[in-house]
Amino acid sequence: MEFRYHPIIEGLRINEDGTEIYYNEELLRITKNDTTRKHPTLKVSFAGRRHTVAKLVCETWNGLRAHTGLYASKIGCLSSNHYSNLEWKEGPNTGVQKFKQILSGADVEDIIARIEKGEAKRAIARIYKVDEANIRRIKRKHDQNN
Incomplete structure (x- = not known):
């Protein structure tokens, strides 16, 4: 599998589906953010911060987002963080889309x-x-x- 270096974070190397992420040549441990969900958010920690795998893969393989109002979103398969399944989308990064209020x-x-x-x-x-x-x-x- 091919690897690329992150365009901003020096020393961060990511493969095309985010299953292997290295920071300064050390393999980072990928953790699940919310294990109660069917497809939990995958995250890694380095340099004192937590980052979503989807965002890092999207930045590395698809380019940086145009502005901060965009978030990395999965196009099809919700379990895949492959760069071909990720795109930048407009809106809040809550993982939940806006729904019509049903109950008054x-x-x-x-x-x-x-x-x-x-x-x-x-x-x-x-x-x-x-x-x-x-x-x-x-x-x-x-x-x-x-």
């Missing part, structure tokens, strides 16, 4: 009332056409605030 404030109040009456979270989720995780999140936030 009144809906949330009604959901809390239904939970307090003892209705099943799964049934409530079906009524509002949302995932059960949304209902659990609403309950957790309500419990934290009360």
